Amino acid sequence: MSAFNSIGWGEGGVVRMLDQRKLPHETVYNDYHTYGEVAQAITDMVIRGAPAIGAAAAYGLALTAHRTTAVSPVALRAELAKAAELLRASRPTAVNLFWAIDRMTKTIADPALNTVSALQTATLFEANAIAAEDVAINKQIGQNAQPLIPDEATIIHHCNTGSLATVDYGTALGIIRMAHEQGKKIFALLDETRPRLQGARLSAYELKAQGVPFKVIADSASGHFMRTIGVDLCVVGCDRVAANGDTANKIGTYNLAVVARANNVPFYVAAPTTTIDMATATGDEIEIEERPSREITHVGNCQITPDGIEVGNPAFDVTPNEYITAVITEKGIVYPPFKENLAKLMRSGEIA
Numbered sequence: 001m002s003a004f005n006s007i008g009w010g011e012g013g014v015v016r017m018l019d020q021r022k023l024p025h026e027t028v029y030n031d032y033h034t035y036g037e038v039a040q041a042i043t044d045m046v047i048r049g050a051p052a053i054g055a056a057a058a059y060g061l062a063l064t065a066h067r068t069t070a071v072s073p074v075a076l077r078a079e080l081a082k083a084a085e086l087l088r089a090s091r092p093t094a095v096n097l098f099w100a101i102d103r104m105t106k107t108i109a110d111p112a113l114n115t116v117s118a119l120q121t122a123t124l125f126e127a128n129a130i131a132a133e134d135v136a137i138n139k140q141i142g143q144n145a146q147p148l149i150p151d152e153a154t155i156i157h158h159c160n161t162g163s164l165a166t167v168d169y170g171t172a173l174g175i176i177r178m179a180h181e182q183g184k185k186i187f188a189l190l191d192e193t194r195p196r197l198q199g200a201r202l203s204a205y206e207l208k209a210q211g212v213p214f215k216v217i218a219d220s221a222s223g224h225f226m227r228t229i230g231v232d233l234c235v236v237g238c239d240r241v242a243a244n245g246d247t248a249n250k251i252g253t254y255n256l257a258v259v260a261r262a263n264n265v266p267f268y269v270a271a272p273t274t275t276i277d278m279a280t281a282t283g284d285e286i287e288i289e290e291r292p293s294r295e296i297t298h299v300g301n302c303q304i305t306p307d308g309i310e311v312g313n314p315a316f317d318v319t320p321n322e323y324i325t326a327v328i329t330e331k332g333i334v335y336p337p338f339k340e341n342l343a344k345l346m347r348s349g350e351i352a
């Protein structure tokens with residue numbers, strides 16, 4: 001696994017994940033032996049980011065097949081169904097999790113797989129395919145985005161959408177990385193991304209290693225930088241894009257989009273088509289995960305609030321489609337009207 005590979009299949013049949021809770025100070029890989037451990041790792045954010053948790057769920061199912069004691073395909077399919085159910089419950093918002101489990105479930109249902117060993121081979125093949133496709137998709141998103149990125153650009157980015165949030169390379173952060181690799185003069189302003197600090201810890205870790213110039217800023221500083229030094233564009237990732245273009249992403253994305261609109265700064269969403277959910281009509285239908293209050297009351301192990309206070313900790317928000325300039329996918333750039341153009345893209349791969 002490369003320094004930033006979030007997940008892979010390890011020797012002896014284990015799921016290996018880079019423990020993102022410990023970054024940037026410690027690089028620790030954990031090995032997982034059961035689907036229950038994988039589901040818990042997703043919930044606890046050992047691995048996080050929509051495409052990465054999709055791959056984790058897929059590998060969790062391959063792991064189940066690999067480590068089963070079942071002697072018949074019927075018994076193994078029953079075990080896989082139980083694993084799928086638990087993995088589905090690990091986090092609610094990112095659609096990639098459900099997309100990957102559905103894709104694996106389809107493979108598992110193939111009647112031609114009529115032995116335990118055939119199911120083992122097929123589930124690992126499919127999980128590896130999901131992982132490999134994710135990397136290829138991300139690189140294509142990076143390429144498709146380049147015409148939108150000026151040769152000199154100051155770019156605001158929210159959360160972490162890089163190699164760590166995917167299987168490798170990244171979506172929105174991948175666009176920034178590719179622009180830098182192509183010799184553009186890029187300066188990134190990384191929102192720290194309270195409360196889990198994915199920007200300050202993870203995006204800063206990635207861009208520092210890649211030599212991309214950046215500054216970490218408080219989430220509340222974006223408007224100030226737009227008004228003072230000038231910002232050319234914002235680019236963010238997504239956990240679920242509804243059929244009308246409303247986009248769920250890390251909490252604070254909506255604030256950033258509104259400030260971008262007020263300052264005439266283009267606001268782009270980098271979205272693999274695996275994150276576009278045509279079965280969800282609008283953002284109002286997207287379940288927003290509420291996470292433990294300790295994420296707000298503490299920074300690391302240090303309590304910053306008085307005891308016994310009430311906390312609200314939605315992990316995501318929905319940016320209404322009217323604040324989004326374009327959605328950048330591996331199949332091309334989608335502009336408004338999103339309802340029509342996303343439908344066209346998802347139906348035929350065509351861009352309007």
Ligand code: MRU
Nearest residue numbers: 048049050159161165237238250
């Ligand atoms: O709670 P997280 O860290 O899993 O949230 C991650 C995000 O919101 C990312 O922006 C999103 O998953 C896109 S990652 C390519």
